[in-house]
Amino acid sequence: MKTLLLTKEEVASLISMKEVIDAVAQAYKAFNSEQVVQPDYIGIHLPPPRGEIDFKIGYCKTNELISMKASSGGFIDNPATHDVPNSMGTVLLFDARSCALICVMDGSLLTHLRTGASGAISVQVLARKNSRKITTIGTGNQARMQIRAIREVMDIEEIHAWSRNPDALCRYKVDIEREFGIPVIVANSKKEAVEQADILITTTRGTGSLVEAGWIRPGTHIIAIGTDQKGKQELDPAIFRHAKIVNDSISQCIEKGETWHPLNKGIIVKSDIHGEIGEILLGIKPGRESDEEITVFDSTGMAIQDNTTSEKIYRNALEINVGTFFGFL
DSSP states (O other), X not given: OOEEEEOHHHHHHSOOHHHXXXXXXXXXXXXXXXXXXXXXXXXXXXXXXXXXXXXXXXXXXXXXXXXXXXXXXXXXXXXXXXXXXXXXXXXXXXXTTTTEEEEEEEOHXXXXXXXXXXXXXXXXXXXXXXXXXXXXXXXXHHHHHHHHHHTTTSOOOEEEEEOSOHHHHHHHHHHHHHHHOOOEEEOSSHHHHHTTOXXXXXXXXXXXXXXXXXXXXXXXXXXXXXOOSTTOEEEOGGGGGGSEEEESOHHHHHHHSTTHHHHHTTSSOGGGEEEXXXXXXXXXXXXXXXXXXXXXXXXXXXXXHHHHHHHHHHHHHHHHTOSEEEOOO
């Protein structure tokens, strides 16, 4: 048999953000319909100045595909020392009926795409319908991807942004305004930015509270992206005290997501978590129920998102004959 090889450029050409949003919604619903086998991911932390590499594996019964993604990050010396990016990713797709390897594709863009899509899906079910202003705390690649995804599901009138790096903040403003024509207002402080938000997005590598509870207005929807392992934190745990808390995976979020912090401090108990986003998409649990609610979507990322998104990329490649086939034998 032959295996399809897809480069980063080919992956980028094979899927639209709307298709990614649909694929991630499919993943969430499959996860909460007992159609997914998803072992805990394995991570290896390497000695500084190197970073980490993670392996995420998922089996989706509805598409009969097994995916395995290897993704690395934090290798700050890579560009200068090894002439490769400081973060990389690769996805392997296996036909679950035979376990034959059917596709190898670049996974670095896929991770950014499906993470952006997760925020957009949360907006659809947890943000106020009249939301127009977005605040981003952090201005890196994922902050940009969140905007690309969210603009598919709502009209964004303006973006307020804060970063501890003034140069990065300036580049973000230029890039977003050039790509989307949406005005970006550079905030003088985190507090100033957060107080403007209908939707607040945190996408940093923070290790402490960046957003205080007193800054959050009633009705705000918070998309917590940056905290995906122990040691990371972006939100004041007190925010969770009176918020509707939705996780992508409760088991992951209470171990290494933003939700861990209020649990650890005794501010909430596990039963205070409203549910998982797949349950809302399936109609098992309600989404936003009033314009005054503060809602928090804690997303740690799941292998099944990689699975359904990479399947769509693979099917599109076959349909329009993109990529290179190779064989090990």
